[in-house]
Amino acid sequence: MPAISRPTSKDVAQEAGVSQSTVSLVLGGKWSGRVSPATARSVRDAAERLGYRPNQAARNLRLGTTRTVLLMVPTLTAPFFGPVYTGAARVAARHGFGVVVSTWPDDAEGPADSPFGSEEAIDGVLASSMAVDALGRFGETPAVMLDSGPDPRTGGTVPTIDFGVADGMRAIAGHLAGLGHRRFGHVAAAVDQWTFRARAAALAAVVTGLPGGALLREECAIDVASAKDAALRLLSAADPPTVLVCDDDLIAAGAYKAARALGLDVPSELSVTGFDDVLLATALEPELTTVRLPAEELGAQGMAALLDLLAGRRPAARVLPGDLVVRASTAPPRAGSRAKEV
């Protein structure tokens, strides 16, 4: 026995003294010139009076659609992906779509696991920070890739929305070069994703093109302790860098710790930069110079593209610019720092 059966379209029809199909037409908004305005209004009134809400399950069954899309992110624990979800959910809601999130399991290679177990009731997939070629897993499901780099395959089968991370990194490097830095340390995320490869390449390109430019590199996991270790390794080099360029704000926090452990002041004795501009960037002291990546916008644009795709349109690939935000963690290299070179 169902607890409190909600009114159905049949009830509305009865209340309004018309048939179900009329109700469906009116409430579906496609009665232009097929139903008399008077009837339409009485149907609406009846629906209102009864507090009628269409049964989604029935509608889904009939229409063969679920009005639900799956957002796949590596994790929701990292501060970056909450906003991605928020942006995606916002535009989805505006179109009557819901968003379910799936954090892909650590064993990322499993062919047919969790999200597709009980969860095949989905119209499309938004996959963030996932290798582009991993999308064979989606089968025929419409998908758009976020922050995964341009689709290398001919024609770009799948729409992509990316950040302009290369430009962002170039902006950082340019800012630092302008400050007078020449010896760069790259505290790189040991994560095999397009976004990090692009950052590394852009940084290397700028530094290489700089007269007297030198680039050291150490890798670490994206956590504070691991980042601190990597920074320490960089700073203990024979001819240490005057700036630590970090792949992530969290890594920059580790760099701060390394600096403090070594008694180095930021920024007068060591400049540090981050990437992403999450909350942490302004919580640190001094506040972090970083590149702001519009995470919420990524989710929003990605969802818009997916909705286009579902509507039969062919969305264009987009790249969202990342802006350099100069705060207090960068300064000209200390004059004395070149003395060591002698």
Next chain:
Amino acid sequence: MPAISRPTSKDVAQEAGVSQSTVSLVLGGKWSGRVSPATARSVRDAAERLGYRPNQAARNLRLGTTRTVLLMVPTLTAPFFGPVYTGAARVAARHGFGVVVSTWPDDAEGPADSPFGSEEAIDGVLASSMAVDALGRFGETPAVMLDSGPDPRTGGTVPTIDFGVADGMRAIAGHLAGLGHRRFGHVAAAVDQWTFRARAAALAAVVTGLPGGALLREECAIDVASAKDAALRLLSAADPPTVLVCDDDLIAAGAYKAARALGLDVPSELSVTGFDDVLLATALEPELTTVRLPAEELGAQGMAALLDLLAGRRPAARVLPGDLVVRASTAPPRAGSRAKEV
């Protein structure tokens, strides 16, 4: 024309040479002694071969259930709620349920807004950090409240899962008292929620019971800049506190900034404590003494309770203990700090 129509139970029946009902029984797991083992196995094989997945929409329609629950959180942008979602989704998935998130709009009072617009296709609600009495909005929908304090109404109509924030705050206060602190500054979140009221009350109780104990209080929004201002106000008092007890790790970050602005060393000249133990706590320098709130566990336990409720059981209210994590931001008050009293 549907793109690629997936196999239906009818197809499976045909493939296995049986009827739909047999398929339903077998795949539904309730064929004990009604279907021959041989038939059952052949049905399973057929389903496997065809890659059959039951159509959720049809199943929902027939069963009158959606196997979806709504998680309502204030925001997913704050670092705390990602884990709550993760925990909830994990146990939900284990029971074949999906979780959709809704971040409640800023205009929290709107009677019938976003989540219930197109989103009535839900079996239950998990509401986090929401005023307990706000749940009239859920109507008849089964709900459990998270981090909202015990239900004040007779009998506890709605199951609740809470943190032991009072115990946590007492642990902090006890730790500080043991260190020798007597003059406390409370940098309180200006948010009217049970969890913050409980923290304030617990702190006040301990300090009041301390010989020579004094408690100052300033409120701020949960963001770094606002927290810094509040901390500054506290520290510029005639007889400033020797410790700043903050309602949130993020607020503690603001307190750090205030300390630095005043040239005060943490912890030798000023102790600071946080609350929550998010990522930030160990990213700060020095690392923050705080109370660890098991956010993921909150989501998991909450979902377990909701699932119990949906299954007709009556889950008990639970409170999850918060553990004091002593790190490097607390120390005995500086000996000289009492000199001012003269």
Next chain:
DNA sequence: CTGTTAGCGCCTTCAC
């Protein structure tokens, strides 16, 4: 302009 009809895919009596 409006009503009747026929399923969407599934589960569950009820006969056999």
Next chain:
DNA sequence: GTGAAGGCGCTAACAG
């Protein structure tokens, strides 16, 4: 032990 039939609530043909 198995099959046939009905209907969940909705929408889109097709008649009138």
